[in-house]
Amino acid sequence: MHRLAVLFILCILPGMGFAQFSEEAEEPANYIKKSIYFGGGSYQIDSWQARELHNFIDSLVSIDAYEITIHSYTDNIGGAEYNAWLSDMRSRAVIYLLLQKAIPLHQIENREFGQYNPIYDNSTWEGRRLNRRVDIIFWPLAM
Numbered sequence: 001m002h003r004l005a006v007l008f009i010l011c012i013l014p015g016m017g018f019a020q021f022s023e024e025a026e027e028p029a030n031y032i033k034k035s036i037y038f039g040g041g042s043y044q045i046d047s048w049q050a051r052e053l054h055n056f057i058d059s060l061v062s063i064d065a066y067e068i069t070i071h072s073y074t075d076n077i078g079g080a081e082y083n084a085w086l087s088d089m090r091s092r093a094v095i096y097l098l099l100q101k102a103i104p105l106h107q108i109e110n111r112e113f114g115q116y117n118p119i120y121d122n123s124t125w126e127g128r129r130l131n132r133r134v135d136i137i138f139w140p141l142a143m
Contacts, residue, residue, distance in 0.1 A: 032066075032138040036094055040077060040132065043089035050097055053136070057101045066138040068103065070094055072112045073119075073135075075128035083114040094134045 074083040121127035
């Protein structure tokens with residue numbers, strides 16, 4: 001019976017259609033996440049990432065079928081007050097891109113974490129690089 005359950009899970013999970021655009025290993029969930037990465041101390045979004053986000057949004061069947069949550073982070077370089085400001089500016093830059101795609105502001109929820117709640121290790125260069133990001137999470141609405 002145990003083998004049958006494992007076989008069932010292995011056959012079903014790959015075809016479930018969940019997508020996450022992230023470098024971190026997470027269990028599949030019923031959302032889609034796209035991350036925008038920033039240089040140290042910057043809130044400028046490079047043209048490649050802006051184009052990728054716009055192309056991703058265009059690929060969705062109906063953007064109205066999603067609620068969007070933005071989580072903005074920084075590394076731990078600089079003070080907490082500066083990183084709170086930087087996190088806010090990164091959120092605003094991403095919201096501006098979403099508004100360019102005619103996504104109504106009421107469909108977007110924003111949470112700024114600054115240097116707090118890092119996912120990656122801020123004691124390494126690579127960890128700090130990965131923490132300088134905004135996660136855009138697309139939650140499907142129940143229809």
